[in-house]
Amino acid sequence: MSQTLSPERVRADIAELLDCEPAEIAPGEDLFDLGLDSVRIMTLVQRWRAAGATELEFPDLAEQPELGHWTELLTGRAA
Numbered sequence: 797m798s799q800t801l802s803p804e805r806v807r808a809d810i811a812e813l814l815d816c817e818p819a820e821i822a823p824g825e826d827l828f829d830l831g832l833d834s835v836r837i838m839t840l841v842q843r844w845r846a847a848g849a850t851e852l853e854f855p856d857l858a859e860q861p862e863l864g865h866w867t868e869l870l871t872g873r874a875a
Contacts, residue, residue, distance in 0.1 A: 800848040803867045803875055809840060810863060823864030823875040832861060844870060 804818075810827065811818040813836045821830065837857050844852055849870055857866055867875035 801844060801870045803871055803873050805847075806844075806867045806870055807863060807875065809843060810866075813839060821863050823867070824862055827861040827863065834858065837861075 807818040807821060810832070811821060814821070814827075814830050814832060816830070821827075834854075837854060841852055841854055841857065852870070856869060860866075864875040867873065
């Protein structure tokens with residue numbers, strides 16, 4: 797979806813909002829279980845749109861809240 801987003805940046809942006817280390821987030825873990833909520837997802841949507849993922853919408857992330865899915869969606873690569 798975006799050429800400017802990398803798997804490392806996606807992971808780091810999520811970790812920043814969860815106040816944890818990027819390595820603590822497993823690719824298949826449910827991000828809602830880690831404390832991510834709809835307000836934080838909207839923050840990520842806005843941040844990643846600004847970084848080039850202009851087609852990104854809230855449901856793209858909320859329907860499958862996993863690092864691996866989001867990374868593939870945004871970068872076309874594995875987490």
